[in-house]
Structures are given as C-alpha cells and as structure tokens.
Amino acid sequence: MWLFGTRKEAPPSAPPGCRIHAIGDVHGRDDLLRDVFARIDADLHEHRTEHAVEIHRGDYVDHGPRSRDVLDLLIRRNRTRDAVFLKGNHESIALDFTSDPAVLRSWGRFGGGLETLITYGLRPSVNPSDPELAELSQQWCRALDGTTGLFWTLCCPVSIWATSTSCMRAFGPAFR
Template identity: 40%
Template structure:
C-alpha cells in the first residue's frame, strides 16, 4: 500500500538529510519548477507523486504554468516501465504544464538494444530483462546467441507502442532554468555546459560526484543513489533515491529562492 507523500521544506540554515551543504540564494527566473528523480519502472510511486505534484502546484501557480522536469531512467529494473512511459506521454500532452523529459543512460541502453541487440546485449543484465518482461517478451538467457537476441528485439518492437519508441528517440539531454541546469547523470567538471559530451550527461559518476564545483549553474541530477535521502550540496542536488530498490521516489520544488523535497514512499507490506 502507498502512503501519502511527505513534503519536507528545506530551510537554508539546517541540513535535515545529512548530505552536505544545501543550495542557497538560487533563482528560477519566476518559474515554478519541479524535478523528479529516477523512476525505474515504479509506476506505483509515479502515480502518487503526480497526484501530490498536482495538489502542490494548484496552490502555487497563480497563472503560471508549472515546469515539470523528469531526470531520466524511466525504464528498467522495476516492473512497470510501459505504464511509466504511458503516464509521461500523457502528461506531456497537457497544455497546462510544461513537461521536459530528459534521457537517462537506461533509455539510451534500450535504444542501443533496439538498434543492435547483439552489441547492446549487456543492457539485459542491468535492467533490460525486466523491461522486456514488462512488454510481454521473454528475455534471452545468458547463453543466448545473436539470433535469440535479434528475435527478442523484434518481439519488443512488435509489442511496444509506436508512441513509446518516438518518445524515447526524442528525449532531451539538458534543461536550464534560471540558476539551475537539469541533466541525468551530471556534467564534466571544467567544461562549459554548452560543450558537455552526451556520454558524460548520461553516464558520468566519480569525477562529477567528487568535484567540489562550482559549475556554471547548480546541477540537478539523478543516476547515482546512496540511500533514500537526496544528495544536497552547494553545487549539485541529486534526486535519485533508488526508487526500484528503496520504494522511495524523490522530487524537488524550486520556487524563487526556496526549495522543498517531496517523496513518495511504498509502505512495507
């Protein structure tokens, strides 16, 4: 059973998450922005998060159109990747919202498998098998050969709605709003945002996470999780809280120079 979402406002004099310094004095140019971390097939959590976001921005819009940024990794690991994509596609069609969907490394790995299932077979081992199963495709075994992999790819394309593939192929790499830049994994320290390499935006870890910054903007990212707490630092905000494993999906609200963390939790059975 799902509990209601917890909304934890963050003040700038304390750090309730124990994850480093909180961002301070940043602006979003008058926008009301929400960013949502890695979903990984947890449609159950996404449903609750969307309901809470709707309640939250209904109290705050005052004529503004909320900006919803999703940080990628919608598919894999969890059991409901198709339902997650359906929900995001529906959401992006709403005229009262500005929905920005970023590409994660798992979406790229899925696209690579569709393009060349033999070369991209490792995708099956880090979440792709669950996605195939969710689409009704039997995942190839570890000893499967090229023909088995191609048959699985063909079966996936037969079962995947065309709208899912189109959306996967048109995901964004970066969104900037005010003093914030939103990406999936992070950025290469020392490189201008305009000069970032796509692979870094999707896959980078250590060099970004260990960097003390500052960057051109505060980087809001997913991709790497430690536990169910977001990673709060002066130069970055990590929103991946391992939803597929922890049962916690995390988002942030950015408004003027204030922020609040929202979390959807799955109660223990």
C-alpha cells in the same frame, strides 16, 4: 573570493512566476510516479503560479515491474503539463538495443533490461543466444512502434537550460 566552499551566494532559484518540479529515477514504478504526480498537483494547488514545468530526469525504465506503464503515464501527463523529458542511461542503452542486439547482454545484467522487455510483451530467456538476441532486438523495434516508441525517440533531449525569460527550454523535439 571563493576558496574551499567559503563563497556566499544565493541558492539557485526559478525565475519569478515559475515553479519547477524535478523527478528522476522512476525505474518502472508507476505506483510511485502516480504518488509523485499527486504531490505535485497538491503543491501547485497550494502555490498558484504563472508557469509550472516538470523536468523528468530520466531512468524511467528497468528494475521495476511496469516500465511500459510508466512511459504511458508520462505520455498522458505530458498532454496536460509543460514537461521536459531527459534521456537517462537506461533509456540510452534500451535505444542502443534497437541497432545492436549484443547490448542486451550488458543491459540485462546491469540495468533490468529483461524486465523492461517483458513489460512490452517480449519473452527473453535469462541467457539468450546470439540468434535469440537478434530476434529480440527485432521484436523490440516492433514493440517501440506507435506512441510509446515516439516517447523513446523524441521525448528525450540530452540537455536543458533555464533562462529568466522562458523558464525552461529543451533541446530536442516537442511531443504532444
């Protein structure tokens, strides 16, 4: 019987032959992400496995100085690894800005949106006017064209589930 934490169960584990690494809240710090990748690589070298999966739990952008570099690094990593990229709230609001310029008012205040725009070569003012918001939104849409833009729109399923037969499955299109 489970009552107030008295239930005894085995801790969750990956299926046999599968090793899962979960990474989250990079927030524009490609230097820290490179360190995490080095530690994952060392772990996989030390613990050989049939199947390794990296689950990136979102919040790749904002706050740090190199959001675009983080996404470029994730794209390169995905070419050689089995990876799942989840969309965090920071990615969601950044994508919302493509269709609603007023989003930048809250994104800039709560989450470092101005810093992310700057890493893409945009030059927002600290307190943009409505016409500037509209222009920035259009510039943001243009900036997301190409490979990095594909990451934003295709590589961020909102949920995942694990099974003992497939190790990991993502709901959303694959990106290579």
